[in-house]
Amino acid sequence: MGADRFSTATRLKALGTALVQGPSAARVYRARTPRRSRLTGRAALLALVVCSLVVALAYPMRQWVTQRSDIADQRRQTEHAREQVKRLRDEKARLEDPAYVEQQAREHLHYVRPGETGFSVVDGSGAAKRPKDQGAGDRPWYSNLWEDVDTADGHR
Secondary structure, eight states, X not given: OTTGGGOHHHHHHHHHHHHHHOHHXXXXXXXXXXXXXXXXXXHHHHHHHHHHHHHHHHHHHHHHHHHHHHHHXXXXXXXXXXXXXXXXXXXXXXXXXXXXHXXXXXXXXXXXXXXXXXXXXXXXXXXXXOOOOOSGGGSOHHHHHHHHHHHHHHTO
């Protein structure tokens, strides 16, 4: 009765007999029946297989997520490049218009038409004032260089 006591067929037979005898006999059977561990060999094998699948799929899933992110970045860059191409085409179309080119030349290069007089206002007061020399930082580099050469030559 030792090894046969835990077989499934034996337990089902005893449970069926207890149920036929009445509810009190079924309670007595359940109280006498030893409980088996919930972690069986099959459950352990299933857990091992699931863990192996998780480990095996972790790297490809990470690669997939990274590639999806890269694809999204490339799509954003493509859209930005398309917008830039559109702006450049619009600029090219404007530059083919002689009136626009003339307007830009007058504004940025101070061009005038023949017979026109061009004025450039240097200072709002009309008088050209030169700022006072505050030191070597306000002069061009070559002036500082010549001054240093003259100073070095004078010490001999």
